[in-house]
Amino acid sequence: MAPSSEYTARHLSVLEGLEAVRKRPGMYIGSTDSRGLMHCLWEIIDNSVDEALAGHGQNITVILHADGSVEVHDDGRGIPVDAEPKTGLSGVEVVFTKLHAGGKFGGGSYTASGGLHGVGASVVNALSARLDVQVDRGGKTYQMSFRRGEPGRFADGSKPSPTAKFAPFVDSSRLEVVGSAKRGVTGTRIRYWADRQIFTPDAKFSYEELQARARQTSFLVPGLRLTLRDERALPGTDGVVEEVFQHDGGISEFAEFLAIDHGVTDVWRLQGSGRFKESVPVLDEQGHSRITEIERDCEVDIALRWGIGYDTTVKSFVNIIATPKGGTHQAGFEQALLKTFRKAVESNARKLKAGNDKLEKDDVFAGLTAVLTVRLAEPQFEGQTKEILGTSAVRAIVAKVVETQIQARLSSPARGDKAQAALLLEKVVAEMKSRVSARVHKETQRRKNALETSSMPTKLADCRIDDSDRSELFIVEGDSALGTAKLARSSDYQALLPIRGKILNVQKASVGDMLSNAECAALIQVVGAGSGRSFQLDAARYGKVILMTDADVDGAHIRTLLLTLFFRYMRPLVDAGRVFAAVPPLHRVEILNAGSKANETVYTYSDQELHRLLATLEREGKRYKEPIQRYKGLGEMDAGQLAETTMDPRHRTLRRVRIQEAEAAERVFDLLMGSDVAPRKDFIVAGAASLDRERIDA
Incomplete structure (x- = not known):
């Protein structure tokens, strides 16, 4: 059977990788509900953040359009527009159509980045009914459009739409120049419409999640200005919603923001670095993969403080990407913190009246608010969703930084540090005693x-x-x-x-x-x-x-x-x-009944309720016993009254x-x-x- 005119060799070469993404999107974005939809947006935003993290650009704008599309602007260097030597395609097309391709490979562009697998932009493109990208670079504005990952042109009317007539490129793709950019102005603008053939009907962008992520990112990249604009006019909003996030204090300010209780200590900042060797497959000039040992740097930056409460908040990040399920960096942090405090309590056992009981993790982490960040090139994650860091060498590096610097804090002779260390050790020992006491109590x-x-x-x-x-x-x-x-x-x-x-x-x-x-x-x-x-x-x-x-x-x-x-x-x-x-009740009103009929008792629970009752009785011509009894306390009631009004489940109000x-x-x-x-x-x-x-x- 002859192939259709739209199904050409060109079509095959572009979609050979992206078709796999469309068939099994869960492998790349976790799910096809709202979580997967938001994950696609994080992939695009994180690429812009990586530019800012590398020192190129300070502004990112995210717009949720009323038509269901989302737009991300940045003032980074702009995606390369020149031809990539191996494929002969423009840098823009390579980034958006080729899996495992982009600036995260080879070490030439980013030493530490949020996106590391090189699949983010191409996966979003594959799962979009339409994606438009504009790049300002070299005094020109370049543009390219895609439908479900395939490059071509849309015949738009008054405004862009994913349902507009589409003509795919057949012989070769063209990155078109659509305008001029001011001298020195660079950046990238991406707008895409998620493909409703892939995502569930109820999948939608959450402004609250976007807001939380933007705030978090602004803490992690000091000086970055993130603007959010929601034009969907959702119920409960006054039409267009716009917010700007910028925090110059970094993760110290983040720890203060996350803490909800009064502090036992100030925010302590722990910083350090380490080197480790890692064996990774590297392609040689002939395209053969060889296992090569590479030396890498790992930078550690932690902000932490203890409060009077017992709730624990620990946020961990790798290259500004959140790792909500932890990983080797968090394991090293927890291990070192427990080890250091055990040593400190053992050496001050008599002063602290600690006894022979041993500290556990919960004792040390009670009331702790911490932001843990590590930066390294090509970290290993468990899955594309990057929720758990797997690089094993990071554990020892983080543990060494934490152990050395916490120990220095706890033994510091400076007056302020000494006072805070004493309060903190007292708190930790009190938590241990509380745990032991509760366990003994539960057993007996x-x-x-x-x-x-x-x-x-x-x-x-x-x-x-x-x-x-x-x-x-x-x-x-x-x-x-x-x-x-x-x-x-x-x-x-x-x-x-x-x-x-x-x-x-x-x-x-x-x-x-x-x-x-x-x-x-x-x-x-x-x-x-x-x-x-x-x-x-x-x-x-x-x-x-x-x-x-x-x-x-x-x-x-x-x-x-x-x-x-x-x-x-x-x-x-x-x-x-x-x-x-x-x-x-506050009042007891005894309504007088004529003849032998027993008097009626009514209880009221506020002055307003009493006034309403008295007004009703006056209208109905009924009399009541004076003075009205006003209860000052529970002790003024007799047992029958207390049972009837406050304790008997049949009559009481709780x-x-x-x-x-x-x-x-x-x-x-x-x-x-x-x-x-x-x-x-x-x-x-x-x-x-x-x-x-x-x-x-x-």
Whole structure:
């Protein structure tokens, strides 16, 4: 059968590699959903970033067009437009149609780059319904267009479209000159339409992901200016959205940005380098592959700081490409950090009262925020998506840099460094003690029934059932409320723990202070699931934890202190929706009924609700007993009233405490309960006018 006029030898030579990409796109971009779509965009952006990283260009612009296409501009050197000797094709066509071809090979253009396999641009081209590239170079503007990887011309109307009539080049390709560029101006502009034959119908570009990646890149390449422009007019936006990212502080500024808690240390910067030998296949002049030993350089740059919290954030990068699943560089970092701290704690064991227990990784990494970057030529990755670094020699180089410089920091005689090192070692040892204590507690803790002795605090009035899903723990304010609550509860499944006044503000206190505080320690012991990193949700002794405080300002303050404790040290309980706030009533209104009919009792939970009720009674001509009872605290209710309004599941109202946005919640807790007074003062001054003075118990 004769080939069609569109299926020529020229067509075959161009598409022989790219057809494989179209048949198995997952091998190159991971998936064909939104993740794969975004990965294609990262490939194009990373090529522009590599130019900036090499010192050529400072500006990159990314535009998400309303027609579904995306455009990337840079002011780098521009893709080469002269003919490549081996193929006779222009540099532009080689980059966009040949796999494993580009400036990342041979070491002539980039010593360290994000794209390293040379397939990024050609893969994006193969998976695009249309791709247009313009290059400013040598005073001219060159242009070339492709349809699904094949070069040719589109017969566009008023605006470019992937559905416009397309004429492929048959004999030879032509890189056309379409204009002139100002003297000294260079750069590349790429616009492409993702092929909907390849990608799933719901695949779309995520502005939030793009925003996060642009911010991250601007930290990693100081001085780079990244502009994002979204012209899709998505719901919830005011039409066109445009943002500019530029950070001159580098990864030190990145570590500060990522940290969400107060610092125990300043940001420490660790920098160093090392050399290693690697055997790689190299093509000789005859095109034969020979194993050759090459010496390479590896530069290490790390910014890290410890905060008062226990969450860990470690971001690792190779040549500014994120490696979310780590690799040899992260393994070397973790290994050296643990080894160095173990030595430091062992040599100061008596001073730190560390005992014979050994530090573990979680103890050292609690509260750590770190940005780890390495730069080297031709790193080995596991797969094209570059999520794990595989170059084995990098582990030892990173470990040596970290071990040497952390050791110097911890033993530095400088006053500032010495104070921070002491605080940090105390924190690490406190984390170790907390972990050991939680493990011992977990091993010895058993649910006690009425016939057994209990290791629980004596003030705990426990329930009888062993089923943690059905049981409830009420944390009540004061002994007076405890007495009434004991009579009001259902002792089968409702337990009571009284707390005395306002507990420790754990947002400002250290882990050691929290563990030594009697009220906090009792709460953690009663919940029975540990604290901080060692908290295990499955081990919690109660299905619901209910904070039952007075309906006044002091009660709200105590509830906030309790929530701060749960948020910082038992957060999985909050995340699981198992922490509640009881809603006791503010008023009790007894409606008088004529004759022998019993009077009716109505409870109201706010002043507004009371006013509405009284207005309704007045309209209906009903009388009520005066004075109206106003509850100042839980202790003023009798057992029947407390059960009916606050404790009986059939009548009570509970407010579930949820964390929709953990970082936002952290900022609110820090504002209300943290050690920085000035923002809290501003908050109080701003809200003073709206405060109801009658709610203040003074």
